[in-house]
Amino acid sequence: MALLEVDAITGGYGEADILHEVTMRVEDGEVVAIVGPNGAGKSTAMKAVFGLVTIRQGHIRFHGEDITGLKPDRVVRRGISYVPQTDNIFPSLSVDENLDMGAFLRSDGIREQKARIYELFPPLKAKRRQPAGTLSGGQRQMVAMGRALMLEPALLLLDEPTAGLSPKFMDQIFDIVRTVHATGVGILMVEQNAKQALAMADRGYVLAMGRNRYEDSGQALLANSEVAEMFLGG
Template identity: 65%
Template sequence: MNDKDGVRPVLEIDDVRGGYGGVDILHGVSLTVNPGELVVIVGPNGAGKSTLMKAAFGLLQINSGQVRLAGADITNISPDRLGHRGMSYVPQERNVFPTMSVQENLEMGAYIRKDSASAQMERVFDLFPRLKERRKQPAGLMSGGERQMVAMGRALMIEPTLLMLDEPTAGLSPAFVQQVFEWIRAINAQGISILMVEQNAKQALGIADRGYVLATGENRHEDSGAGLLANREVAQMFLGGR
């Protein structure tokens, strides 16, 4: 699915270069997320995966190249304006308001809405029943997996067209890792496009429509999730062997 097929990509990152303090970490990275796709970015530590997500969401300076959301140029647009355009981002760290209750965290996610968010909150509770049980509990007192539920639930409160997840299973127990992947598949099944950076590369590619391998801030491989898993070079260099 792409412009050639008459379908406009949800997200296009085109030859992006950028980083911190005037030093480029990204060296001409490009990727595309099409409507309804689950796209995964994998690669070694220091490859620029999380940097790319932050650049796309306006959290660091892009020095050249372009980011487009549904065809509109959003390069270096501030994050608060991107929510209005249907783009949500869940960072790896500090992704909840710890002193606020679960419900208050979700309400914060709906700050840009001009209509009632009550129906969407119930949909979030349907996806994460534990949050409904603990809606009055401070988010900071919850386990890592539960906080991830809160963070993802808050990002869904604007009913995004694109959800970006940065290392959603980092630091979680194996049981919770599997649960997070199930939630991600359920969210994607609702028609929400997802772009995800993930350290559990094999599991992530196993549920991905497509994947990108980054290394030293550059594109190294692009294929379907299954294709990358079957690629011997990718497996040996980036997935811990076969």
């Protein structure tokens, strides 16, 4: 049984369908990358998993349970956390307070998990009392990912985690994704830096015009000349 199964979903926003029979899956502990041109429906597919899109056809299953159309708060309770591309931190709150906000559903103590987050993201520990909005772009992304991990999800959804970052911070974020993956968390990632994303992914999906175009291992997609020419810049 796959960790996540997206089975031929069609849907979008309002009356407009952005996705057309999109299918994908994430196995336990996998990193799966969704790549493709702008407007391909990549972020919409991820938002569909998190309950932010109207699905008119198809099913989404998590650990075998049908979660199609569940509201985000119920999706979170099942073990899925989502890091959106923008507005993904509380800028006026401290780093520590941001992590506390990420644990809003927990009734048990959070001290141990918070300590693990600071071990994953060492630069944040020294700045734990600093307003998150004053951090660098890369460090703000660490805060967003750390907050999402406070609930110890089985699946982490990352929407364009390197968007707008310098090459230095871009490499740092990819390293962090690898570190998070090493803890056993499954990762579904939308990423414009397709070559780097596919290089670290177990599998990848290429979307175009809201439809599946290619599916294969990350390395196989990188080696596919047609994929490279059409979607990876040659």
